[in-house]
Amino acid sequence: MNADDPSSIPLRDIHLPDPIGWWPPAPGWSIVLGLLVLASAGLAFALWHRHRRRLQRAALMELNRLEENYLHSSDPHAYARGLSMLARRVSIALDDSLAAQTGQTWLDSMDGLASPRLTDDVAKVLLKAPYSQKDAAEIAPETFALAVECLRGWLAGTARGRRTRGTHA
Secondary structure, three states: OOOOOHHHOOOOOOOOOOOOOOOOOOHHHHHHHHHHHHHHHHHHHHHHHHHHHHHHHHHHHHHHHHHHHHHHHOOHHHHHHHHHHHHHHHHHHHOHHHHHOOHHHHHHHHHOOOOOOOOHHHHHHHHOHHHOHHHHHOOOHHHHHHHHHHHHHHHHHHHOOOOOOOOOO
């Protein structure tokens, strides 16, 4: 063999590796995907919480407006009707299944979230007084104040994300 002649050396041609596949991805892509999922979940939670807070703010503004109107007009029937309608609108906004509930069933759903617990007098404000001027006239202003306090506690619970549906706490 001649050492100066390159064709006489027994070498094989260059062997290229297989092309790089797309799976499995590099570890960095797993991290990016995980961060993307976390960011999406955080955004969804922030939007849900913002919706709850907006609902609470609007309901509290309506509650303040009802109180102010009651102080100026002293119409217990209109006040009871407004309180009942507000409580029903908020409960339906939180859980559509509450739209079908009436009477004591609806009160039981609210009672698990109200603080302090709903008394019989407050139940009368929310259930009977909106439909009867006689019942509304019999309600003492202290009972209306207790009903408003219960509704404020219930609204505070909705802002913290406590569910309307379920058993008593």
